[in-house]
Amino acid sequence: MKNIQKTLGIALVIFGCTTGIAQEARKLLNEVSSKVRNYDNISIDFKYNLNNAKEGVNQDTRGDVTLKGDKYLLNMLGITRIFDGEKIFTIVPEDEEVTISTFNAQDDKDVTPSKMLTFYEKGYNAAMDIVQNVNGRKVQFVKLSPIDNNAEIKNILLGIDKQTKHIYKLIQTDSKGTKYTLTVQRFKTNQTLSKNMFTFDEAKYTEDGYYINKLD
Incomplete structure (x- = not known):
C-alpha cells in the first residue's frame, strides 16, 4: 500500500523558474482545481508504472x-481500499484479511486518493514545462517543487489536458531514482453511484471468513 500512497501522492520540482512562468503555471493549476471541485463525483481508470533502472x-x-x-473507493494491485470519511478499510482478498484504521488528518503526510486531484494547491512551487500532443490532445506539463527541502520526492511532472483542464498524467521521481507514472485512461464525472459504495459491510466479510484487523 505504500507504493499506492506514493503513486497517488504526487508533487513536482523546478529550480530557477521566472516569476511570470510560475504565475502562468499557478493560474492553470487553479483552473484544474476549480473544475474538479465542481463535480459531484469522479471515476478514474488509470495505468500505473513503477520504474527503477538501477x-x-x-x-x-x-x-x-x-x-x-x-x-x-480504490482498487489496485488486487487490493481494495475504502475511506468513508472517518475510517479506512483495506481489503486484501489474497490474505482474506481486512484492516480497519481511523483516519487522522494530523498524521496524514501522504497525498491520499481524495487529494490526488488537488494536492498541488499548497506546499509546492510551480512552473510551466513542455507541451505534448497525445492522440490529438494538447497536454501541458507543469513542474512542481515541494517547498520542504527534506521531501523524499525529487520531482513530478503533472500533465494537464489543455481543453478539458483534467489531469492526464502524473510522473513522480523520488530521491532514490524510482519513477512512478500514473496515466489516466478514463475520466468520468457525476455518475450515479450506489448509496453503499463507500460503506464497509463488516458482517459480510466476517461470514466469508475474513480476519478483521482493527488497529484502533
Missing part, C-alpha cells in the same frame, strides 16, 4: 478509483 525494476499495473468529496 534496480532493474519495471512494473505495470492498472487500477480505478471513485471519489466523492473526501470519500473514495
Whole structure:
C-alpha cells in the first residue's frame, strides 16, 4: 500500500523558474482545481508504472478509483481500499484479511486518493514545462517543487489536458531514482453511484471468513 500512497501522492520540482512562468503555471493549476471541485463525483481508470533502472525494476499495473468529496473507493494491485470519511478499510482478498484504521488528518503526510486531484494547491512551487500532443490532445506539463527541502520526492511532472483542464498524467521521481507514472485512461464525472459504495459491510466479510484487523 505504500507504493499506492506514493503513486497517488504526487508533487513536482523546478529550480530557477521566472516569476511570470510560475504565475502562468499557478493560474492553470487553479483552473484544474476549480473544475474538479465542481463535480459531484469522479471515476478514474488509470495505468500505473513503477520504474527503477538501477534496480532493474519495471512494473505495470492498472487500477480505478471513485471519489466523492473526501470519500473514495480504490482498487489496485488486487487490493481494495475504502475511506468513508472517518475510517479506512483495506481489503486484501489474497490474505482474506481486512484492516480497519481511523483516519487522522494530523498524521496524514501522504497525498491520499481524495487529494490526488488537488494536492498541488499548497506546499509546492510551480512552473510551466513542455507541451505534448497525445492522440490529438494538447497536454501541458507543469513542474512542481515541494517547498520542504527534506521531501523524499525529487520531482513530478503533472500533465494537464489543455481543453478539458483534467489531469492526464502524473510522473513522480523520488530521491532514490524510482519513477512512478500514473496515466489516466478514463475520466468520468457525476455518475450515479450506489448509496453503499463507500460503506464497509463488516458482517459480510466476517461470514466469508475474513480476519478483521482493527488497529484502533
